[in-house]
Amino acid sequence: MATIYEVSKLAGVSLATVSRVINKNSRVSDKTRQKVEDAMTELGYRPNSIAQSLASSRSNSIGILVSELHGPFFGQMMAGIEAELRAAGKHVIITTGHSEEDKEKEGIEFLISRNCDAIILHVEAVSDDYLIDLCKGKIPVYFMSRLVAGLNEQCISLNNELGGYLATQAVIEQGHTNIAYISGPQFKADSKDRLTGHMRALAANNIAFNKGLYFEGDFKETGGSEGLKHFIKNKQSFSALVCANDEMASGSITYAREQGFSLPKELSIIGFDNIIFAQHTYPKLTTIDNPVNLMGHMAAKLVLKNVYKQKDIVIEHYFEPKIIMRDSVSPIK
Amino acid sequence: MATIYEVSKLAGVSLATVSRVINKNSRVSDKTRQKVEDAMTELGYRPNSIAQSLASSRSNSIGILVSELHGPFFGQMMAGIEAELRAAGKHVIITTGHSEEDKEKEGIEFLISRNCDAIILHVEAVSDDYLIDLCKGKIPVYFMSRLVAGLNEQCISLNNELGGYLATQAVIEQGHTNIAYISGPQFKADSKDRLTGHMRALAANNIAFNKGLYFEGDFKETGGSEGLKHFIKNKQSFSALVCANDEMASGSITYAREQGFSLPKELSIIGFDNIIFAQHTYPKLTTIDNPVNLMGHMAAKLVLKNVYKQKDIVIEHYFEPKIIMRDSVSPIK
DNA sequence: TTGTAGGCGTTATCAG
DNA sequence: CTGATAACGCCTACAA
Numbered sequence: 291m292a293t294i295y296e297v298s299k300l301a302g303v304s305l306a307t308v309s310r311v312i313n314k315n316s317r318v319s320d321k322t323r324q325k326v327e328d329a330m331t332e333l334g335y336r337p338n339s340i341a342q343s344l345a346s347s348r349s350n351s352i353g354i355l356v357s358e359l360h361g362p363f364f365g366q367m368m369a370g371i372e373a374e375l376r377a378a379g380k381h382v383i384i385t386t387g388h389s390e391e392d393k394e395k396e397g398i399e400f401l402i403s404r405n406c407d408a409i410i411l412h413v414e415a416v417s418d419d420y421l422i423d424l425c426k427g428k429i430p431v432y433f434m435s436r437l438v439a440g441l442n443e444q445c446i447s448l449n450n451e452l453g454g455y456l457a458t459q460a461v462i463e464q465g466h467t468n469i470a471y472i473s474g475p476q477f478k479a480d481s482k483d484r485l486t487g488h489m490r491a492l493a494a495n496n497i498a499f500n501k502g503l504y505f506e507g508d509f510k511e512t513g514g515s516e517g518l519k520h521f522i523k524n525k526q527s528f529s530a531l532v533c534a535n536d537e538m539a540s541g542s543i544t545y546a547r548e549q550g551f552s553l554p555k556e557l558s559i560i561g562f563d564n565i566i567f568a569q570h571t572y573p574k575l576t577t578i579d580n581p582v583n584l585m586g587h588m589a590a591k592l593v594l595k596n597v598y599k600q601k602d603i604v605i606e607h608y609f610e611p612k613i614i615m616r617d618s619v620s621p622i623k
Numbered sequence: 624m625a626t627i628y629e630v631s632k633l634a635g636v637s638l639a640t641v642s643r644v645i646n647k648n649s650r651v652s653d654k655t656r657q658k659v660e661d662a663m664t665e666l667g668y669r670p671n672s673i674a675q676s677l678a679s680s681r682s683n684s685i686g687i688l689v690s691e692l693h694g695p696f697f698g699q700m701m702a703g704i705e706a707e708l709r710a711a712g713k714h715v716i717i718t719t720g721h722s723e724e725d726k727e728k729e730g731i732e733f734l735i736s737r738n739c740d741a742i743i744l745h746v747e748a749v750s751d752d753y754l755i756d757l758c759k760g761k762i763p764v765y766f767m768s769r770l771v772a773g774l775n776e777q778c779i780s781l782n783n784e785l786g787g788y789l790a791t792q793a794v795i796e797q798g799h800t801n802i803a804y805i806s807g808p809q810f811k812a813d814s815k816d817r818l819t820g821h822m823r824a825l826a827a828n829n830i831a832f833n834k835g836l837y838f839e840g841d842f843k844e845t846g847g848s849e850g851l852k853h854f855i856k857n858k859q860s861f862s863a864l865v866c867a868n869d870e871m872a873s874g875s876i877t878y879a880r881e882q883g884f885s886l887p888k889e890l891s892i893i894g895f896d897n898i899i900f901a902q903h904t905y906p907k908l909t910t911i912d913n914p915v916n917l918m919g920h921m922a923a924k925l926v927l928k929n930v931y932k933q934k935d936i937v938i939e940h941y942f943e944p945k946i947i948m949r950d951s952v953s954p955i956k
Numbered sequence: 957t958t959g960t961a962g963g964c965g966t967t968a969t970c971a972g
Numbered sequence: 973c974t975g976a977t978a979a980c981g982c983c984t985a986c987a988a
Contacts, residue, residue: 291761293965304975309967319973339736340677341965344980349673351737359705359717360698368692372719376726381733384692384717386705400714403672404684428624511903540903547905566844570873572880572905626981637959642983649984652957674981677964 370586454487514541703919787820
């Protein structure tokens with residue numbers, strides 16, 4: 291692979307001049323610029339971004355840490371971030387944390403060690419203290435879907451509590467009072483907040499929280515089926531089921547039908563996130579819209595504005611969920 | 624951020640010695656190792672992987688190019704690759720090509736310029752010639768879901784033609800002869816192969832290919848609904864619909880129900896890929912299993928074996944799809 | 957086992 | 973506008 295040195299020799303100029311035409315900044319006479327460019331194409335020269343990065347301590351790449359690479363939620367999030375950044379000529383380096391403290395930390399250190407200009411984190415297992423410490427470092431850090439106390443300016447988050455409230459409220463408005471709830475893993479802030487919202491809606495309507503109608507799921511399809519199975523086994527009676535995300539709602543819809551429920555007549559089900567597939571369950575899933583793709587774009591804009599000093603960017607840190615009415619919730623008879 | 628130099632000073636040893644304990648290879652006496660490690664923790668030292676990479680021209684990171692970051696197909700693929708590599712202590716750098724030639728090339732160059740030890744590509748728009756050229760470079764290149772002539776050893780692929788055949792054959796075996804087909808974008812090799820398989824099944828059963836029952840979709844949910852709408856508008860008669868992937872199958876199931884079809888009685892639908900969500904459509908989607916997660920693992924193993932010289936790894940280059948019988952296909956009345 | 961010194965490919969600061 | 977030259981942080985023969 292040709293280096294800047296060979297280019298300079300072929301073009302008959304110095305290293306510095308070649309570097310200048312690469313970086314298009316300081317003035318170079320058109321004549322020499324042309325010579326250099328010719329030499330570059332002739333040699334098929336490509337700048338080595340590793341070397342650039344080492345020398346300049348800038349990399350034009352942004353590190354991203356997500357919990358998982360699969361799943362509709364993270365897919366939309368990554369896609370949003372990447373699209374915005376790519377359009378600005380930046381690259382993205384993605385790694386995973388698997389919701390485990392060690393792996394999250396390791397992932398973060400990898401990104402830092404790669405000289406990312408900034409990192410965008412969706413972390414779930416690591417403590418606030420760790421994050422606050424992290425922010426004292428040199429590299430700018432931003433957070434998706436996590437509100438770290440005192441670091442609001444660096445967070446893009448959804449009002450999950452409100453979302454949880456809206457979901458349960460929607461079901462209550464249809465006359466349901468026996469409402470089962472399948473939450474996400476409770477070590478995750480999102481899950482906790484959604485559950486809090488659920489409780490608030492219950493309380494606001496004078497419905498007592500029934501522990502027998504609560505199940506902690508895993509945010510996956512299986513969580514939905516297992517939760518429902520659990521309720522049925524324990525002979526609970528309920529006419530509505532609110533799930534803390536759409537995957538679990540899908541799983542429970544499938545399982546409910548297998549058990550002979552007529553949906554939504556005998557059981558109303560509501561989800562959370564509004565993943566694309568929510569339009570393709572049967573009945574079509576009523577759910578809470580989580581604009582995670584948009585939030586990804588916003589996180590990217592945040593780094594564009596703060597790190598790359600792009601002007602005229604308006605940042606919205608806090609997103610409000612809204613309900614999407616479809617067919618999986620019906621009035622109680 | 625502390626450097627190796629400060630560590631060496633604090634530990635009272637040379638740069639080389641510090642480098643040795645970082646790389647755990649050449650022998651260092653326990654005593655000095657301890658001194659160095661103490662110094663490292665005291666300073667909170669983290670190796671700068673950029674500098675490591677520049678000096679050693681090795682990066683312990685593998686570049687991955689996928690078309691999109693979202694969607695169940697790529698999600699599973701990335702997850703498979705990452706899991707395998709992560710377990711081996713390697714990191715993954717993911718970027719996207721968006722199925723556009725320019726972006727694919729740009730993505731590849733980014734990965735190369737980042738000194739990846741190897742790159743794994745899922746490219747769709749770039750030509751074989753370009754890829755063959757690419758392989759002449761210094762950095763090892765591997766391909767997912769694409770067979771490049773002469774480069775079989777570097778490819779992990781699925782027999783898409785067979786999959787296409789199996790899908791249509793399954794529907795024929797249930798007595799269907801008027802079979803509509805919604806393909807993927809025909810510039811993609813996968814789509815083309817699946818269609819070829821469809822044609823072979825038709826031919827093998829003496830069913831003429833009817834152009835009116837063919838629609839080129841986009842591999843997304845909308846492709847399924849649009850295709851079905853197209854057939855209906857043109858007053859085609861058909862009792863079965865085979866879709867080149869599950870997203871389109873889901874879209875067509877939803878649309879079919881909206882149009883009042885009773886499924887699967889009045890219309891049998893089959894998909895391709897067996898994404899997780901295929902279990903949650905109604906009726907549950909009969910489809911062709913595409914072990915893309917496994918294939919991701921295999922691609923990772925390929926680099927573990929060839930690039931990192933790990934022994935005892937058995938590579939399987941060629942995967943066979945198989946049919947997954949569920950409920951969306953029924954015998955013709 | 958440990959240290960010295962040159963080099964990886966660029967950038968950036970000075971002079972000129 | 974252009975050219976030397978010293979960093980950037982680390983690896984790796986080669987010596988000791």
